[in-house]
Amino acid sequence: MDNRETGKVAIFVDYENLFYSMHNKYRAQPDPMDFISIAREYGQIMTARAYGDFEKNPYIKNEVPKLRAASFEVVHTRTEVVGGKEKSYTDFKIVEDLFVFKEENRDVAIIILATGDGHFSNIVARLKIRDGRRVIVVGVKGSISRELQMAAGKDDVIEITGISYEVDLEDLKRFIAAQEERYRYLTFIRTAQAYLEKTGLPTEYRDFCFKKIVIAMNRLIDDGYLEQVRIMRNDVPLNIIKVSGGKDLQIYG
Incomplete structure (x- = not known):
């Protein structure tokens, strides 16, 4: 919805x-745009506004030009050593600024908070329930805390x-045609898996990309390029896919 x-x-x-969630999960970097x-x-x-220790943290220091190019106000936060461990005060600064902002800007009804940190669940709940603001949480897939998701609500x-x-799609068509030349029967899932292997994508990307391949194959079925057929193989029903009509594409190999 x-x-x-x-x-x-x-x-x-x-x-x-x-930055760290995206790097650890997907070996990628955020795009401020x-x-x-x-x-x-x-x-x-x-x-x-974008928050972080951009002065001392060497990993995000070089991100400042990208953020400014995307019209973000860059807010430097501090990191201190407490009890022998580094302590970031980024979350404290964001919460402080959110409290000030919502009081000074009562006409802003929608607040987007980009984080996966569960420490923000209380402020999100407060903004929604007590202040009547709509809060949208944006975070890295697989790295958003359960508490934060519950505070925002699944639709937000x-x-x-x-x-x-x-x-x-043209490359996928050629691949399927080549597979059909090579094998007697093609099944939907095994063909999708074989195409995924051909891409050589890193392991951490595969679930995301496999879903894209499945969607693309379903589109080929909807467009009439592929058809699904049920056959009997050794008295066992088997659903296969096959290329419909003639093959005017150059196939692999």
Whole structure:
């Protein structure tokens, strides 16, 4: 269900959290324009801030030009050594700024909080229940805390991966035609898996990309290029796929 609305929007980005989550999960880096694009779908952006220790943290220091190019106000937060361990104060600064912002900008009804940190679940719940704001949580898929998702509500959680993969339908057609020349029977799932192997994508991307391949193969069925047929093989029913009609494509091999 699409509950998007138009109005005034503010976006607060816990950039350190997103940077490390995306790197660890997908070996990718955040694109600040992705957050701007998401925010635009909800209305006019009044405030866009990105938080992190951009001065001392060597991994995110070089991200500042990208953030500024995307019109973000870069907010430097501090990191201190407490009890022999580094302690980031990014979450404290974001919470502090959220409290000030919601009091000074009562006409901004939608707040986008980009993070996966469960420490923000209380402020999200407060903004929604006590202040009547709509809070959209944007986080890295597989790295958003359960508490934060519950506070926002399932319709107001957006998962991102930082990876982009689109199936080349013509390449997929050639691959399937070649597989049909090579094997007597093709099944839907095994063909999708074989095409995924051909791509040579890293393991951490495979679930995401496999779903894209399945969608593309279903499209080929809907378009009439592929057809699904049930046959009997050794007295056992088997669902196979086959190329419909003539093959005017150059096939692999």
